[in-house]
Amino acid sequence: MKSDMLEYQVASYLLRKRIKAMMVPAAIIGYLVYVFFTFDIAGLRERVSIPNVKVLLSDVYSYKTHVARNNRSGDIEIAIEGERKGRYPAGKSPEWVVLGDETVIDLGNGHVVVFGQQITYDIPNFGRIAAQPDKDGINAVFPTDNLPGWINVSKNRLAIKTDAGRLTVTRNRAEVFRYFAGWELFFFTLDSPYHGMSLKQLVATGDYGDILRAFWDNKMWRHGDVAWALLETVLMAFLGTFGAAIIALPLGFLAAKNFTPLGALRFAARRVFDFLRGVDGLIWTIVLSRAFGPGPLTGSLAILLTDTGTFGKIFSEALENVEAKQIEGVTSTGAKPLQRYRFGVIPQITPVFLSQILYYLESNTRSATIIGAITGGGIGLLLTQAIITQKDWEEVSYYIVLIILMVMAMDTFSGWLRAKLIKGDGADY
Structure with missing residues (x-):
């Protein structure tokens, strides 16, 4: 009788131990299931915008130069990151922008944008896109009726995003973004006499105090x-x-x-x-x-x-x-x-x-x-x-x-x- 009672107590003890051992992983699994549904893990994929992530990551290690035209006056404005502190003086431009009666913007690899009577964008293996902004809209013309996903067009706005750059056209403004790797104007701004100089040229000037002051007072990076x-x-x-x-x-x-x-x-x-x-x-x-x-x-x-x-x-x-x-x-x-x-x-x-x-x-x-x-x-x-x-x-x-x-x-x-x-x-x- 005593042995039966002892066996029963041992069996009950082992059963309680097994139940307790199973309760811990069950509680963890239950908590993870609760988190999965409460925080809508399944919907995370729908909420994440991969294109926006790519743009954000590219902005971390690169900068963009804006070439903008006022479609009413025809004035051209070129600025790094679109800031006044990074604006090129009137009549000055980077080497890939040619100013004139028509402004030609070479984005590289055959991508060319022209600001003239019309705004055109020549895209290799696709053709020429032309837009004529006026009071009726942008009046865009495409080489094909089947537009790819990287072209977004409506009556009053045209947006083209390619690996070479971006073009946005509205009735009042046309703007091109071109990306470059690095942190432009990190050391000296465009109005600094030391902008564009190599390290060897800076050392050769001997104006170390002025160089340090120009770097320290950098208006863009502060x-x-x-x-x-x-x-x-x-x-x-x-x-x-x-x-x-x-x-x-x-x-x-x-x-x-x-x-x-x-x-x-x-x-x-x-x-x-x-x-x-x-x-x-x-x-x-x-x-x-x-x-x-x-x-x-x-x-x-x-x-x-x-x-x-x-x-x-x-x-x-x-x-x-x-x-x-x-x-x-x-x-x-x-x-x-x-x-x-x-x-x-x-x-x-x-x-x-x-x-x-x-x-x-x-x-x-x-x-x-x-x-x-x-x-x-x-x-x-x-x-x-x-x-x-x-x-x-x-x-x-x-x-x-x-x-x-x-x-x-x-x-x-x-x-x-x-x-x-x-x-x-x-x-x-």
């Missing part, structure tokens, strides 16, 4: 403004992180039970920490921006508030784990309370404090980019502005590269400083 924005971002992270550490250190003593016997005081300090770190830094940013207005100082205060709560918790836990023997040794010398803290407590917790502070400094450098986009400061603001325009995505990629380099530099610096201050050796960094 290198000076970008450098200041990066510095602003680092300053936001630095002020917020170290300000939080200075405030959290004395509050950490209040929250540590071996330094504050009064339970009510410890409870109050810990709830303050919970409140500060319980509200995300972005929420603090929005609240403070309404109170103090936009600016990098608001971003610094948002980081300070969030990190004060985090540091307070970390510091108080570190203080509760200090060795009492070292404090007793300092006390036996007749040291006063402040001296006991200075020589018995601080040396024990300094490595933990420094490690955490430097780690959060590195992390907050990344966070300051997003916070800066909200508060109107730092590289985050420039990045947001470039994304919103949806025009110069090479500038977006430029800012992202700089942000990555900034984070890498802060990581290297904090790692070196951590090793130097804690271990006394920063040679590996």
